Amino acid sequence: MHFEELIKTIKERRQVLQVTQETLAEVSGVGLRTIKQFESGKGNPTLLTLQKILEVLGMEVSLKLTNVSLNK
Amino acid sequence: MHFEELIKTIKERRQVLQVTQETLAEVSGVGLRTIKQFESGKGNPTLLTLQKILEVLGMEVSLKLTNVSLNK
DNA sequence: TATTAAAGAGCCGTATAATGCACTTTGAAG
DNA sequence: CTTCAAAGTGCATTATACGGCTCTTTAATA
Structure with a gap:
């Protein structure tokens, strides 16, 4: 999962829960x-x-395993 | 997945691949x-x-969903 | 025991994440 | 257009992650 995807997932999740950034900040610390x-x-x-x-x-x-490990 | 668990998973994975910290450092940057x-x-x-x-x-x-979301 | 490789830790400078505050932008509703 | 809430941004400060260098510790093997 790349950076943008992580952001997108988190942002969407927050919006689904109808939480504002401000509330998220307060609750999460x-x-x-x-x-x-x-x-x-x-x-x-x-x-x-x-x-x-x-x-x-x-x-x-x-953590998920992907296909390619150390290319050896 | 908590911190210690993440560390443990990554460390074990590295050892399974028989990669030293030094090699991992070089390859990963x-x-x-x-x-x-x-x-x-x-x-x-x-x-x-x-x-x-x-x-x-x-x-x-x-990212994985857990059970409890905002306790509302 | 001596040797060696791998890992852990102290010191420390640099880069940047975390944060607050104030201001701007955006979008929706009236 | 006006109003308002939510999100985004500029600036500055503090905290801390990053990284190199060096030394120590640990564990395995000769």
């Missing part, structure tokens, strides 16, 4: 500015910030 | 120090750093 930057594609959030946001939205990070 | 800190649980990597590491290990970030 992440600064409003940080959320705005992230959703507008400007940021490179830390894992912790991402997890705080996801938790409020009822989501979590998981 | 992430600093060795950063990888060491991350794997020893000291860090809070940015999403970009995480993605660089995962790509080399043949993995990627994905």
Whole structure:
């Protein structure tokens, strides 16, 4: 899942839940500015910030195997 | 997936592929120090750093829905 | 025990994420 | 057009991730 896709998924999830950026900021404990930057594609959030946001939205990070590993 | 679990998964994946931290650093473009800190649980990597590491290990970030969303 | 590879950790400068505040832009409803 | 809520942006400060260098620790093997 690339960056834009992550953003899109999170943004849509927030909107489905009818939560504003401001509310998300308050509930998650992440600064409003940080959320705005992230959703507008400007940021490179830390894992912790991402997890705080996801938790409020009822989501979590998981890891998936892709096909190509170290090209050996 | 919580922090420790992510670390554990990534570390194990690296070991399964028989890649050293040093090689992972070189191939991924992430600093060795950063990888060491991350794997020893000291860090809070940015999403970009995480993605660089995962790509080399043949993995990627994905988002999963959990049960509880905003407790409304 | 000595050697060596891999991993962990201290020190520290640089880059940038996180944040607040104020202002602007956008879009919907009246 | 006006109003209002939500989202986006500029600027500045603080916190911290990134990374190199060096040294230590750990574990495996000779």
